[in-house]
Amino acid sequence: MKADPVDAILAQWQKERPDLDVSPMGIIGRMTRLAKHLERGLQETFANFDLNFGEFDVLATLRRTGQPYQLSPTELFNTMMVSSGTMTHRIDRLEQADLVKRTPDPTDRRGTLIQLTDKGFNVIEKAVEAHVANEHRLLSGLEEAERQALDQLLHQLLMSFEE
16 A cells, blocks of 8 residues: 555654654545545535635535524524534625525514525525545545445444434
8 A cells, every 4th residue: 555644744754753642643644634625625516606614514504404494593593513602703704695594483473483495495496416425536536335334334333423
């Protein structure tokens, strides 16, 4: 197997500190580098729809909830694990672009719901198709069995943090 940039880092540490087991640096270093490559690759697709990752996430979250494609701001930011300020900024930008609208919550006079507009629905329908095709392309370096094995390992690691 051809060496990657992380291999060079590990070799340097092995030379300088042979007493340390730096193998976790390999896994985490590769995951970090991959995250940057993946983020760049995903953003290229989102940019085709004049969206960034966070805005795509809001639209996709609303779309996958089903009709009437609406959630409260609190439900949105809890689902996406971002602050309320970050969510407000995303919603403001999407509202300015006429992709979402704020509507009164019929069950809470003080509440507001965020709902996809028709334009927002059309954008996310096209964007999610392009996104899924792009994800297939980004993972094309792995065989199907390798993708499944990686998915299971990542699931296990994620659950160790989120349980």
